[in-house]
Structures are given as structure tokens and as C-alpha cells.
Amino acid sequence: MALNRDFIGRSYPAPEPYEVSRVKIKEFALAIGDENPIYLDREAARAAGHPDVVAPPTFPIVFTLTGASEALADPEFGLNFAMVVHGEQRFEYQRPIYAGDVLKHTSTIMDIRSVGRNEFVTVRSDVTTLDGELVCTTYNTIVERGGAA
């Protein structure tokens, strides 16, 4: 069943800000097998010119899916999660994310398109500080296998 195109352009603010912690950055870094001291040790991060430990480039995936996942789970949208795989992902940084950052984001469904038998959905998330400073923009494309058949 094709996905509901009425969802294109809809935006979903995250329900609450995300507080980036040293503990979570460490957990994520170790889970990707990366023991870079700039992720794990504040002194090493400071020696490299950062105010605190830095989050790995793919870290925003931890919190940016919360806004849009509610929309994607809406029965009206018609997505069969069992058939979903990840198609594309991009992170565009204005500055690194640091432990201590308190971030909010809004996710927008940018595009829904059929390619062969599959449906592609692209969601953009704009991640900012509470003051509205843009920190990074993420682009997430998921593929529903067989969704357009």
C-alpha cells in the first residue's frame, strides 16, 4: 500500500529538549567501537580545543528520530515498520555537539517517493540550542520495501 502523501511538509517539534551528557557520549562511542579520547575524556577534549567531550558525527541519530517517529507510526501514514530499512543519512554541522548542550529539534517530512516497488521517505531535522542557534541539520531517508507494489 502506498504511503499517505498528505504527510509531506508536516513538521514535528521534539516533545522536550535533549540534554547531551558525557555518559551518553561515552556509551555511544564505545558501542561503535571508538575509543577516541576526545569522546571519552574531558581533558583530552580540552587539549584539542573543545569545551568538553565531543559527540561522534553520527550521534544525533540517538535523539533526532523521536519527533518524526510519532508521525511515521500514525496508522493514517500507512507504514509497515517490519519492511523498513535505512536508505540514506546525512549530518551537516554548524559546530560540533558537546556534552552539556541542551538541544531541541524539529523534524519535517520533506519527501515521499516511489522507486520501483519501494517507498522512500526523507525527514529533515533541524537541531538547535534553546536560544535557536543552529547546531546541525540531519537528513534521514528510510525505505519501505515493497511499499509501492
Next chain:
Amino acid sequence: MAATIKYDEVEVGQEIPPVDYPVRRVNLIQYAGASGDFNPIHWNERFAKQVGLPDVIAHGMYTMAQGGRFITDWVGDPGAVLDYGVRFSSMVVVPDTDEGTVITVSGVVESKLEDNKVVIAITAKSGGNRVLSKARAIVRLA
């Protein structure tokens, strides 16, 4: 920021030597926990096969993270990554063995931009397939 690679010493076409990153089932379990992505295709073989996959597959984001690690290790500072994007072109199948599988990542300096920025094209392979395509990172060098 403290990138350790100098812009002036990098040439277009320069290759970044390949690195092997082993992946076993336990890595996917750990990644599921840290990322919050508990899709059973990444840890439940029975479920993966029911939905038509050959076996448990790695999270695309796990593979992307290995590409990121390759870049940040090369450049010397994770804060130097300005842009990183990939397309997931093939699955990383992770069998239930002690060895699991391996993701091999390599790169090449594709272009040099203003402000000490360079574009790195990344290649990631597993099980004989290219698992990332259109994989590019923009990093700021020293």
C-alpha cells in the same frame, strides 16, 4: 580545533589506506542499546528471515559510524567533521559466528575547497559488496 592533517600537505587523489572493522552480533546488541534502535532485524535471526532478509543485518547507522570513525581517526579531531552523508547500498550480513563479519573502509581525497576544507570519498565493503555508496565527508584540516 586540532586536526592533525595539514591542508597544504594533502593532494587531490591521495588515498587513505583501508582499515578493517570487525562486526559481531554482540556489537549490534550494544549498538541497539546505545542508539535506541531495537528493530529485530538487527538481532533476531528468526524475525530477519521471516521478513525476507538473508540473516541478521547490521544497523545502517553502525556501518555509517565505522565510516565516521575512519574519517575522524584520519583527520585527528572529530570536531573537524563538517558534513557526512551516505547511501546504504547493500546490507552488512552478520552471521552468528565467533568471527562475525568485517567492514573494510577506505577513502580518497576527492577535492579541496576554500577555508582548509576537503571532501573525502569513502568506500565501505563487506562480504564482497559495497555497503555504502555516495559516501562523502567534508572535513576542515589544519
